[in-house]
Amino acid sequence: MPAVHMTASVYLFAEVEHEWRIGLIEHPRLGGCMIPGGHVEDEMPSDAAVRETIEETGRTPRLLPPPGIAIPERYPHPLVNSPWWIVRMPVKPDRYLPTQHIHEDHQYVAIADHPDQETHVAEHPFQWATVGDLPKLSVPAGTLVVAHTLFDLLQAQGVDALTRHRAPVPRLPTPHPWPA
Numbered sequence: 217m218p219a220v221h222m223t224a225s226v227y228l229f230a231e232v233e234h235e236w237r238i239g240l241i242e243h244p245r246l247g248g249c250m251i252p253g254g255h256v257e258d259e260m261p262s263d264a265a266v267r268e269t270i271e272e273t274g275r276t277p278r279l280l281p282p283p284g285i286a287i288p289e290r291y292p293h294p295l296v297n298s299p300w301w302i303v304r305m306p307v308k309p310d311r312y313l314p315t316q317h318i319h320e321d322h323q324y325v326a327i328a329d330h331p332d333q334e335t336h337v338a339e340h341p342f343q344w345a346t347v348g349d350l351p352k353l354s355v356p357a358g359t360l361v362v363a364h365t366l367f368d369l370l371q372a373q374g375v376d377a378l379t380r381h382r383a384p385v386p387r388l389p390t391p392h393p394w395p396a
Contacts, residue, residue, distance in 0.1 A: 218306070218315070218316055219318070220317065220318045221317060221320070222255070222261060222320050223254060223255050223256060223264075223319040223320065224256055224261040224262070225253025225254075225265065225322075225323050225324070226269045226277055226325070227300075227323065227324070227325045228251065228252060228273065229327055229366065231331070232331050232332075232344050235346055236347075236367060238344070238350075238367070239342065239343075241338075242342075243340070249354060249355050252269045252271075252340075253272075253321065254271075254272070256322070262298075264322075265277070271336065271338075271339050272338060272340050274335060275342075276328065276329075276330070277324075277326030278326055279325075280324075280378050284298075297324075299322035302320060302322050302323070303320075304321075305321060306318055323362075325366060347367040347371070350364070
């Protein structure tokens with residue numbers, strides 16, 4: 217069985233000139249346009265997603281919570297930023313492993329609240345692309361499928377559409393403490 221490496225990537229969106237756009241980098245080794253992301257390095261996948269986005273695009277992402285049911289208010293343990301999806305992708309050898317392996321990619325959706333403000337120098341050429349730009353760019357097929365779905369939600373209902381799927385949790389009765 218091939219080795220599995222944890223990675224994190226971000227579908228980064230911003231409203232630029234009154235139109236929703238997705239942030240894409242030009243990948244130096246693979247060629248073509250991709251969403252920012254990379255390997256998880258002794259950190260939480262959500263922290264890697266933010267770090268990689270800042271490093272690769274120069275922009276700071278605001279991660280959006282995934283659709284689903286929110287954890288109850290009184291839940292006693294800290295909550296970890298959940299990805300929207302976790303997918304497994306076979307990949308060719310890279311600088312981390314000289315053989316074919318699998319990336320278990322934690323995929324997040326985020327907004328760049330200040331799309332023209334670079335907080336850091338971007339490591340890769342970066343662009344904001346409209347949904348109409350996507351057919352003209354060399355973008356992986358999986359990224360296109362997800363990007364089109366997210367664009368449809370954004371264009372129809374705005375950024376709230378990406379977070380309103382989160383159902384409120386009904387108030388639960390106070391739990392009984394465990395016997396001592």
